[in-house]
Amino acid sequence: xxxxxxxxxxxxxxxxxxxxxxxxxxxxxxxxxxxxxxxxxxxxxxxxxxxxxxxxxxxxxxxxxxxxxxxxxxxxxxxxxxxxxxxxxxxxxxxxxxxxxxxxxxxxxxxxxxxxxxxxxxxxxxxxxxxxxxxxxxxxxxxxxxxxxxxxxxxxxxxxxxxxxxxxxxxxxxxxxxxxxxxxxxxxxxxxxxxxxxxxxxxxxxxxxxxxxxxxxxxxxxxxxxxxxxxxxxxxxxxxxxxxxxxxxxxxxxxxxxxxxxxxxxxxxxxxxxxxxxxxxxxxxxxxxxxxxxxxxxxxxxxxxxxxxxxxxxxxxxxxxxxxxxxxxxxxxxx
Numbered sequence: 001x002x003x004x005x006x007x008x009x010x011x012x013x014x015x016x017x018x019x020x021x022x023x024x025x026x027x028x029x030x031x032x033x034x035x036x037x038x039x040x041x042x043x044x045x046x047x048x049x050x051x052x053x054x055x056x057x058x059x060x061x062x063x064x065x066x067x068x069x070x071x072x073x074x075x076x077x078x079x080x081x082x083x084x085x086x087x088x089x090x091x092x093x094x095x096x097x098x099x100x101x102x103x104x105x106x107x108x109x110x111x112x113x114x115x116x117x118x119x120x121x122x123x124x125x126x127x128x129x130x131x132x133x134x135x136x137x138x139x140x141x142x143x144x145x146x147x148x149x150x151x152x153x154x155x156x157x158x159x160x161x162x163x164x165x166x167x168x169x170x171x172x173x174x175x176x177x178x179x180x181x182x183x184x185x186x187x188x189x190x191x192x193x194x195x196x197x198x199x200x201x202x203x204x205x206x207x208x209x210x211x212x213x214x215x216x217x218x219x220x221x222x223x224x225x226x227x228x229x230x231x232x233x234x235x236x237x238x239x240x241x242x243x244x245x246x247x248x249x250x251x252x253x254x255x256x257x258x259x260x261x262x263x264x265x266x267x268x269x270x271x272x273x274x275x276x277x278x279x280x281x282x283x284x285x286x287x288x289x290x291x292x293x294x295x296x297x298x299x300x301x302x303x304x305x306x307x308x309x310x311x312x313x314x315x316x317x318x319x320x321x322x323x324x325x326x327x328x329x330x331x332x333x334x335x
Contacts, residue, residue: 016099017082021064023092025050037098039077060084063096071182074098081105083182104178130157166297170280173304179222183332186219186226186258187212190251193230197238205244208234212251217331219258221309226329229305229313232298233262233325239292241266241322258331263324269317277315278303302327 011018017034021027030045038045038057045053050064059074063086074084082098089095133153136142142150194208201208219226237247241264248263267288269277276282281296283289306313306327317323 016097019045019060019064019096019098021050021094025064027053028093034098037076037080037082037100060096060098064094076100083180085182099181101180104180107178126157126160130154133157166301170297170301170304173225173301173308176308179225179308181220182223183218184221184223184226185216186260186329187214187216187251189223189227189230190249190260193227193234194249196231197234200235201238201247204238204241206238206241207246208238209246209248210250211248213253216251216253216258219309219329220332221329222305225305226309229302229327230260230262232302233327236298237262237264237266237323237325240264240289253331256331257328259326259328261324261326263322265322268319268321268323269315270319274315274317278313299325 011029011031014031015033017037018029018031019027019034020029027045027048027050030042032042035042035045038060040053050061054061054064057074059072063070063072063074063084066086067088069088070084070086072084072086074082076082076098080100080102082100082102085097085099087095130153133150136150137147190210190212194210198208234247234249237249241247245265247265249260250263251258251260253259267284267286269284270286273284277284278299279296280300283296302325303313306329309329311327311329313325313327315323315325
């Protein structure tokens, strides 16, 4: 009795729209949020064929007429936008969940515009500084100190140039602005990131070894952000590992959590720096690390993303032997 009352309460009260059709493709349940999103009443939809009642919304109609799990953007009245998630049950019932993402997409569009503007406005004068540094040596011989100073100018301008966009991205994430909240297959993200970085690994004569549990449960979150976190971790493993070595990325899960670890055979991290490496702009004092271009934001961004998704990220390392970075995220039940 309590379970039914709870289900009824959630169905009526949730801000997400819920529509359910039976095996005859008739709508048998519509919650108030779904009716409001569609600018219709529950009475106008109940008992109607989906082909009839949803004919003016082809994206929503597709979610009902396709088979299996589907995710589509659904345009709503008044220029609003929802993400539609559909699934089928054994008795022929099909359920569609509508999540209004209008503000979230608008914020993402503004973020992209801000990143572009800041990167452009910063990078142009920084590039000019670097260009003038290159011109100095063309107007006469430089002594040893002058050559060193010009070299430092080039290094600093390159670093600031590379930091422009990631700094805006980090500020945006840390500000607590909304992330997407959709089902994610971590195994797919791992394979996608490994494919993107395969050419970098090949250029260093390295191998990316992938080991992923099958099947793995879904996690909920922002796929672009989770992919960025995995990318930063794997990219770091490749550039800080020794050439001709193997970088291993492993995914697995238990009852409630999904894990991913990235292990390299490389420079490693000193014990007193192990927590500092997650601080923004921090770079190891190790000369081998300093010689590799980088801004010290990759790990900060990765950890911030994981924490925003209710997870955690940590590192273990032995200096001159390599490092392992592991993160954990909560899973969602498939049933």
